[in-house]
Amino acid sequence: MxxxxxxxxxxxxxxxIVFLGDSITDQGTFIAFLDAYFQQQMPDKKMKLINxxxxxxxxxxxxxxxxxxxxPCIHNRLLRALQESKPEWVVICYGMNDGIYYxxxxxxxxxxxxxxxxxxxxxxNNGAKAIVMTPPPFDPGSINEDVLQPEGREAYSxxxxxxxxxEVLRRYSDWLLTxxxxxxxxxxxxxxxxxxxxxxxxxxxxxxxxxxxxxNASGHWLIAKSLLDHLFNISLEQIxxxxxxxxxxxxxxxxxxxxxxxxxxxxxxxxxxxxNKAEALLLDQALIRGExxxxxxxxxxxxxxxxxxxxxxxxGYERIDFYLEGREGIVILPKFFAEGRPWVWRAExxxxxxxxxxxxxxxxxxxxxxxxxxxxxxxYELMHQFQSxxxxxxxxxxxxxxxGFSRGGLYAVNYxxxxxxxxxxxxxxxxxxxxxxxxxxxxxxxxxSIEWEKCLAVYGLTDENSIGFTNSPLDCIxxxxxxxxxxxxxxxxxxxxxxxxxxxxxxxxxxRQLNGKIKMIVKPGMGHHxxxxxxxxxxxxxxxxxx
Numbered sequence: 001m002x003x004x005x006x007x008x009x010x011x012x013x014x015x016x017i018v019f020l021g022d023s024i025t026d027q028g029t030f031i032a033f034l035d036a037y038f039q040q041q042m043p044d045k046k047m048k049l050i051n052x053x054x055x056x057x058x059x060x061x062x063x064x065x066x067x068x069x070x071x072p073c074i075h076n077r078l079l080r081a082l083q084e085s086k087p088e089w090v091v092i093c094y095g096m097n098d099g100i101y102y103x104x105x106x107x108x109x110x111x112x113x114x115x116x117x118x119x120x121x122x123x124x125n126n127g128a129k130a131i132v133m134t135p136p137p138f139d140p141g142s143i144n145e146d147v148l149q150p151e152g153r154e155a156y157s158x159x160x161x162x163x164x165x166x167e168v169l170r171r172y173s174d175w176l177l178t179x180x181x182x183x184x185x186x187x188x189x190x191x192x193x194x195x196x197x198x199x200x201x202x203x204x205x206x207x208x209x210x211x212x213x214x215x216n217a218s219g220h221w222l223i224a225k226s227l228l229d230h231l232f233n234i235s236l237e238q239i240x241x242x243x244x245x246x247x248x249x250x251x252x253x254x255x256x257x258x259x260x261x262x263x264x265x266x267x268x269x270x271x272x273x274x275x276n277k278a279e280a281l282l283l284d285q286a287l288i289r290g291e292x293x294x295x296x297x298x299x300x301x302x303x304x305x306x307x308x309x310x311x312x313x314x315x316g317y318e319r320i321d322f323y324l325e326g327r328e329g330i331v332i333l334p335k336f337f338a339e340g341r342p343w344v345w346r347a348e349x350x351x352x353x354x355x356x357x358x359x360x361x362x363x364x365x366x367x368x369x370x371x372x373x374x375x376x377x378x379x380y381e382l383m384h385q386f387q388s389x390x391x392x393x394x395x396x397x398x399x400x401x402x403x404g405f406s407r408g409g410l411y412a413v414n415y416x417x418x419x420x421x422x423x424x425x426x427x428x429x430x431x432x433x434x435x436x437x438x439x440x441x442x443x444x445x446x447x448x449s450i451e452w453e454k455c456l457a458v459y460g461l462t463d464e465n466s467i468g469f470t471n472s473p474l475d476c477i478x479x480x481x482x483x484x485x486x487x488x489x490x491x492x493x494x495x496x497x498x499x500x501x502x503x504x505x506x507x508x509x510x511x512r513q514l515n516g517k518i519k520m521i522v523k524p525g526m527g528h529h530x531x532x533x534x535x536x537x538x539x540x541x542x543x544x545x546x547x
Contacts, residue, residue, distance in 0.1 A: 004089065004185045004231055005230075005231070005233045007458065007460035008459075009233040009458055011045055011232055011234075011326070013045060013046065014047070015046075015047055016050070016088045017048065017087060017088065018052055018085045018089070018090045019031055019049070019051050019093070020052050020053065020081065020091070020092045020093070020119075021054075022053065022057045022093070022094060022096055023055035023056060023214060024096065024215065025052075025053025025093050026054055026057075026263075027053070027220075028259055029217060029220035030221070030224045032252070032256050033221055033242075034047075034224045034228070036252045036255045037240070038326075039297050039301055040301055040304065041325075043302070049259075051259065051267075052081050053093075054267060054272045055276065056072055057071065057073065057094070057097065057272070057274070058071050058072070058098045059073070059115030059116050059119055060111035060115045062100050062108060062111055064100040064155070064158070065157075066155060067100075067157060069274070072272050073273075074115070075119070076273055077270055078119060080271065082122070084269065084270050087128045088129065089128060089184075089231075090130055090131065091187070091227070092116075092119055092120075092123075092132055093132075095169055097158070098112040098135075101160075102168075112172060113175065116176070117182070120132065120179070129184035130185075131183065131184055131186075131187060131230075131231065132176055132179060132186050132187070133189055133223075133227075134172070134173035134177065134187070134188050134189055135169050135173060135190060136169075136190060136193045136215050137169060137170075137190050137194040138168075138213065139209045139212045140161075140166065141197075141201070141207075141208075142209050143211070147160050148160075148162075149161065149163060150162075151164070161213075170190070180453070187226050187231075189222065192226055193222055196222055197209045217246070221240075229374075233375065233454070235327075235371050235372075235373040236328060236371070237328060238310075238328055250300055251304070254296050254300065258290050258293040258294060261286050261290055262286055262287070264280035265280045265282065265287075266286075308323050310322070317335070317361065319331075320332075324386055325382060329368070329369065329370050329371070329386060330350060330367075330368065331366055331368045331369075331394065332361060332366060333366055333394070334364045334366055336364050337364050341366075341394075342365050342396075342397050343368060343401070344361075344366070344368065344401050345369070345387070345401065346368070346369045346403050347404045347408035347409075347415075348405055349408060352405065352531065353529075353532045354532075355533070355534070355536040356427065356539050357403065360543075366394065368400070372411070374451075374454055375411075376410055376459070377407070377409075377410025377411045377415075377473070378458055379411075383415050383419075384418075387400060387419075397424065399421075399423055400423060400424060401423075401543055402415065403429070405430065405431070406430055407438070409432045409503070410433070410435065412428060413431070413507075414476070416485055420483035420485060424546070425486045425543050427488050427490075429490045429531045429532055430495055430498050431504055432498050432503060433503040433504065433507055434474045434502065435469070435472050436469065437498070437499065437503060439452040440466060443502045444502060445497055445498065445502070446496070446497070474503070474506055474507060477507060477510045477511060478514065480514070483516075484517070485516070486545075487507075487511060487516065487519075488520075488539055489504045489518070489520040489521070490521045490531070490539065491504045491520070492528065493525070505520075508520045519542055
């Protein structure tokens with residue numbers, strides 16, 4: 001598989017991305033959300049997002065008998081779409097229409113498989129990367145139950161779908177997820193949307209996720225989030241204002257206007273067999289008008305605060321959520337500041353096993369977190385920008401106490417090695433200290449094949465040359481010699497995920513040899529979880545001994 005995530009999770013300066021799919025893509029809300037995100041948070045990036053979705057389209061070429069017209073098939077326009085749009089990446093999303101709303105059959109599934117595989121090959125043969133999205137789930141709970149059909153009926157359609165059609169899409173999605181060695185990227189939107197729907201129905205059984213076939217705006221945001229994660233390694237938890245209240249966002253109104261203008265023009269320029277044609281300008285005219293709107297978007301974005309700070313109350317404390325370089329940051333402010341304004345920086349897993357964090361917060365230490373998930377400890381420049389921002393904005397101590405839980409150990413130690421002058425102390429809890437051990441699984445632990453694939457992309461490695469990789473924390477301990485950074489480690493001695501003898505024990509041994517200040521608390525009979533100690537006092541006492 002050729003990963004699309006760039007080394008060090010760098011966001012490319014520009015990228016031309018074409019989206020192909022059925023009416024879910026044609027509607028394009030998730031593409032507009034992506035565009036709004038880049039316009040608002042990374043206006044210097046030139047992302048050309050071209051929506052070439054066509055309503056009713058399939059990859060299989062199948063049509064149910066009572067559909068009002070033969071369903072369009074992507075293969076009737078794919079070559080022209082590629083030749084005209086000249087993409088670097090192509091995101092395809094098919095499946096919802098490909099089972100034609102019938103119960104599962106091998107014949108229909110084979111037609112779908114052949115259509116997808118053929119599309120991937122054609123895209124790659126034309127010099128672009130093929131990124132495959134699973135279909136979203138079908139939701140019978142958002143459809144009038146009177147139109148849902150049981151098994152055994154002679155005919156089904158999008159107007160009278162099979163009640164368990166989501167089981168068909170589950171099979172289709174599961175198969176797509178096996179194409180890692182064929183496609184250049186696989187984006188799973190089926191599971192996030194299904195999980196979100198199930199979670200919301202726990203508190204509201206009448207929740208409608210859309211119309212059963214097309215996700216609502218919340219679902220489109222989840223699709224956009226999944227694309228940001230899989231294509232750019234950007235993890236987001238906050239929901240932007242333009243998603244929750246699009247009518248209040250001037251930027252999103254302009255983005256949506258431009259998106260609808262260009263998507264209609266592109267679709268009709270390339271051509272398609274859906275008899276319902278969009279009202280569209282000629283492409284040349286639409287591109288000129290699109291640039292005029294883009295100038296308005298840039299002007300409006302320049303007037304906004306890219307940090308987009310949002311205050312709220314969290315466990316009785318003031319919480320500030322903000323963006324920095326397009327990624328989410330959090331700072332929890334104490335009711336008073338301890339002398340010297342020391343602070344805790346959670347490298348990963350904000351608010352997980354946070355007994356030490358909360359105890360120090362009560363004593364006047366702010367807690368900070370920068371969402372750099374799935375970067376496996378290598379975003380040094382981003383981390384340094386985050387620290388500088390916090391110091392300047394909140395007048396905090398020049399040195400942070402970094403908490404590295406699990407994979408957070410990679411971030412904490414690597415940052416201390418790179419910027420020792422910025423670190424007051426390290427608290428490492430069941431820390432990962434060698435990517436080859438986890439997620440690589442090259443030692444006694446099982447590792448994680450999915451995480452390893454992304455980790456390799458972030459570090460610019462392959463599985464073969466990772467054997468000689470010498471830039472994990474354990475390889476760089478000697479660089480901490482003379483830094484005078486105190487370290488406290490807490491770990492279980494039967495951790496089967498992050499093996500003590502392959503990680504923390506090696507760090508402790510070498511740091512002692514370097515005459516470094518280090519203390520290790522081993523929890524007998526304990527695994528990877530739970531982290532920390534029931535009584536955080538020994539950890540706090542050690543930290544405050546030096547800070």
